[in-house]
Amino acid sequence: MMGGTFDPIHHGHLVAASEVADRFALDEVIFVPTGQPWQKGARHVSSPEDRYLMTVIATASNPRFSVSRVDIDRHKVTYTVDTLRDLRAQHPDADLYFITGADALESILTWQDWEELFGLAKFVGVSRPGYKLHTEHLVSHLQQLPADAVHLIEIPALAISSTDCRQRAAENRPVWYLVPDGVVQYISKRNLYRASGDARSDGAVSISEPAPTRQASAQPPESTTPAEPGEH
Numbered sequence: 757m758m759g760g761t762f763d764p765i766h767h768g769h770l771v772a773a774s775e776v777a778d779r780f781a782l783d784e785v786i787f788v789p790t791g792q793p794w795q796k797g798a799r800h801v802s803s804p805e806d807r808y809l810m811t812v813i814a815t816a817s818n819p820r821f822s823v824s825r826v827d828i829d830r831h832k833v834t835y836t837v838d839t840l841r842d843l844r845a846q847h848p849d850a851d852l853y854f855i856t857g858a859d860a861l862e863s864i865l866t867w868q869d870w871e872e873l874f875g876l877a878k879f880v881g882v883s884r885p886g887y888k889l890h891t892e893h894l895v896s897h898l899q900q901l902p903a904d905a906v907h908l909i910e911i912p913a914l915a916i917s918s919t920d921c922r923q924r925a926a927e928n929r930p931v932w933y934l935v936p937d938g939v940v941q942y943i944s945k946r947n948l949y950r951a952s953g954d955a956r957s958d959g960a961v962s963i964s965e966p967a968p969t970r971q972a973s974a975q976p977p978e979s980t981t982p983a984e985p986g987e988h
């Protein structure tokens with residue numbers, strides 16, 4: 757499984773999931789959008805339903821990818837220990853792997869009940885541009901765990917972050933090819949990441965990101981061809 761805020765989901769997430777599925781011969785990767793992430797600082801997070809739908813859109817074409825609502829439907833602050841317990845209950849016979857990027861892995865020792873996590877699933881930490889996979893602090897802690905509790909693997913480097921995608925959408929710069937086409941269209945349709953957006957009627961609150969300079973930039977729904985990169 758791969759947990760994330762996915763605001764929005766991007767190709768860095770999808771490549772990480774695909775690579776880990778291949779390396780560990782996983783039958784399935786379940787993407788689990790967070791309900792209420794507690795370590796995302798004070799920034800605005802889009803509504804769980806928007807993040808869930810973008811995750812569904814991004815993963816729909818892959819028969820081995822699916823999306824779980826366990827964290828969203830819990831209606832509480834999201835802790836991975838709860839995610840793993842819920843998924844363990846739903847898949848009692850499965851070997852669970854939790855996929856996480858190097859940045860999230862760096863902070864894993866601050867997660868709720870972190871000592872319990874490694875008994876509930878194996879963890880796979882993937883490389884991410886700008887973050888060290890083997891920090892001294894982490895490695896010294898991980899050494900105390902069973903040998904196969906955490907695997908650290910290098911994956912193709914994609915310097916994409918949701919933060920940059922949001923910033924781009926807010927400034928009417930392109931997110932084409934950083935996120936799947938359907939997600940580009942969804943961001944535009946729902947007017948996400950824009951201070952003056954109308955997508956705020958669902959519990960999401962105001963944002964502290966730059967105000968938009970122009971209107972949304974995706975192709976109209978009837979178009980089948982994404983615009984050229986230079987246009988958006």
Ligand SMILES: Nc1ncnc2c1ncn2[C@@H]1O[C@H](COP(=O)(O)OP(=O)(O)OP(=O)(O)O)[C@@H](O)[C@H]1O
Binds near residue numbers: 761858882914
């Ligand atoms: N480009 C990437 N390469 C590898 N792993 C990634 C990449 N982007 C995100 N991840 C990992 O995916 C998981 C979910 O990430 P998240 O939804 O927070 O995306 P993000 O791009 O880090 O978001 P934000 O910029 O809003 O903090 C985390 O474990 C994170 O480390």
Ligand SMILES: O=C(O)c1ccc[n+]([C@@H]2O[C@H](COP(=O)([O-])O)[C@@H](O)[C@H]2O)c1
Binds near residue numbers: 760790834835837866
């Ligand atoms: O369990 C925790 O305390 C905890 C704290 C921070 C992040 N996580 C999980 O780490 C995953 C990536 O989180 P994020 O916030 O980087 O998108 C996601 O599944 C979160 O639920 C979990």
